Amino acid sequence: MTRTRKPGVSRRATLAMMGAGAVTFAAPWVARAQAKTIKVGMPTILSGRVAQLGTSSRNGVMLEIEKVNAAGGLAGRQIEMVIRDSKGQPQEAARVARELVNTDGCEILIDAEASSGAFAVHEVARDLGVLCLHTNSETSALTADPKQHIPNAFRTARQGVHDSIVGGSYAAAIAKAKGLKKWATCSPDYAYGRDTTGEYVTYLKRFAPDTEIISESWPKLFQPDYTEVVTKILQAKPQALYSCLWGGDLTSYIDQANIYALFSQMEVFAVNMADYTALTVVKNLPKGIHSGNRYIKTYPATPENAAWGDAYKAKYNEYPTNWSWENATAIMLLAEASKKANSADGKKIAEALRGLKIKSPFGADGTVTMRAEDQTLVGYAIGWGTTIPQEPYVPQVQAGDWKTIFELEAEWKKSKGYT
């Protein structure tokens, strides 16, 4: 019986296995259907602690895609977005990006990854030569470092060094006016926190040389309890505090520092405060926190910007984030460049993107520019103001001066050996 059954079973089993294998293998690698639509791939983070990065980036993109498609798409081709989760892992980001291009037939990548994921996607863009727009990474080196430079990758996000220059000069002016000499810092302990704080302090000291840092705290990213950090700062008795905590970390920090009445004892400069994700979540938003603008619909104080913020709110029932405008800008630039090149071809769009200036709700003067030399966004609204506990949260924003930014940025690049 054993003998007679054995061949039958193994054949059936083999067939079943082969069938299952064929199905699983064939499904992801179906041949690309070259339709009239143009596919745009977007690897981003849709799960885990920073899932909001992905969802609000996606919202920003989709809001604009609808408009572009209604107006005829890219050179007559409707855009189809293919958005996929990388779970915040760089090797997944690289894989997803490759898959989007190689399997799904995406001709353009919107890289909405954060930090290391963006560098992983950058390498994919280098390898495949596909047009890639980085929308969320603010790490200056991504575009400033000539070693990173490739002709087909652009950044439509803020840049760390711009923020530091504007933040440093704003803080220095207030430090001089109010006599703030003793400063403390409190920033998350990873590359963004360390770099941003370091650059900020450099520019603060440059504009106000008599300031000194008397206390530094480096809480872990996503730390739930800030009691020891708060008490450490209070014991040091600084006159001013700088922090680049963001999102949930910033809101927990403020809620906990409120218990110790920290905000009445010193001037606080929190660069990431003026973003709705933080503003609307804090229980008792203290008055008078200095913050850089991330996204706020009242700055720039133009009807276009307010309308954009309201349209977003109407559609998604929440306010846009900093990531939303950065991603929306990518689509606006794509559409404009494609119109200029009269083509949906990646190379031609890239050519048209270099130096392209477009009208934008997020521009300091109503326009933003894709700077040709390092292929990064400039001219976006950047400024600092102080908070009030209710809408509009940051009623008056003092604009940063782009002329100063350009000068100091060039100097910074030289000091880093980038030029």
Add this chain to the structure above:
Amino acid sequence: MTELQAEQAAAVPQAEAGLQRSRYFDVLIALAAFAVLAILPMLTGSKALLDFVIRCSAFGLFATSLNLLVGYTGLVSFGHGMFFGLGAYGFGLIMQRTGVPVPVAFVATLVITTIIAAVIGAICVRLKEIYFAFVTLAFQMLIHSTILSWVSLTGGDQGLRGGIPRPAFFGIDLSNHVHLYIASCALLVIGLLLMRQIAQSPFGYTLRMIRDNANRASFVGIDVWRAKLTIFVLAALFASTGGIIMALFVSGAYPEFAYWTISGEGIFINMLGGVTTFLGPMVGTVLLLILNDTVTRLTEYYGIVLGIVILFFAIGLRKGLMDFVVEWYTQRRNGPGE
């Protein structure tokens, strides 16, 4: 069944010949597998399929090497991912900083891994069970934190940037996708073959003995500590090779490669594929990657699907897929009557 074989093999000289024969058989299978993989690019133009196999090579080497510890020696390491990360960073840094030829960097990375694994292993393998697991995890976090904070060398949490240069050697150009694919397949097949030889050697059977009864092994005269340390270092070498393949694939190295989640993934692959057969982890790797790739295409709620699959394997099958298949097969062959 394997235990029986072990005792026979140890005693009878005839078994030597049997071992020799099975070794030839393994080599034949390896050659056949490599041949099949090597002609794949000629049959299909799908770059995604090649990408898939490259990733399978990286994770397959990693997971199989973990099984040498978990399945064969009974050392449940929660920190095996550190060697994966070490391989990726070691290789990436050597290529970026020194510009030596690829094979030199490859060997140098393995040498570095050997040294570090020997130091860490010497401390860890004295410990048993949960203590071993936790101390390996602790070392992994130490290495991960070092990578994060040594920004000037490693680039911190942004990882190694700027791509990994890969000058051609012996006519092999790893920046060419097909060359990289063939090289990964070769490393995978050679790695699996070597690990198979380790597992089937008298040393491999010593490991099984240690797993089943360390006291008995030591009474027989085996230096248990030395045997455990040896396999710890050997497993680290294969994990490191997996890391090198991954570094070449993404053209960089990122702190996530040395994070505990990679070790967790390794453990999960072993659960999925099964730890009692040699190819279990390899099957688990293929399964997990197919699952990962298809599910992330279909839904962003990847976690819930994976969770259900874990539950199915943990509560439903109560063993890995290969364990299940092998058991089912032997049952069928022996017939219901026996």
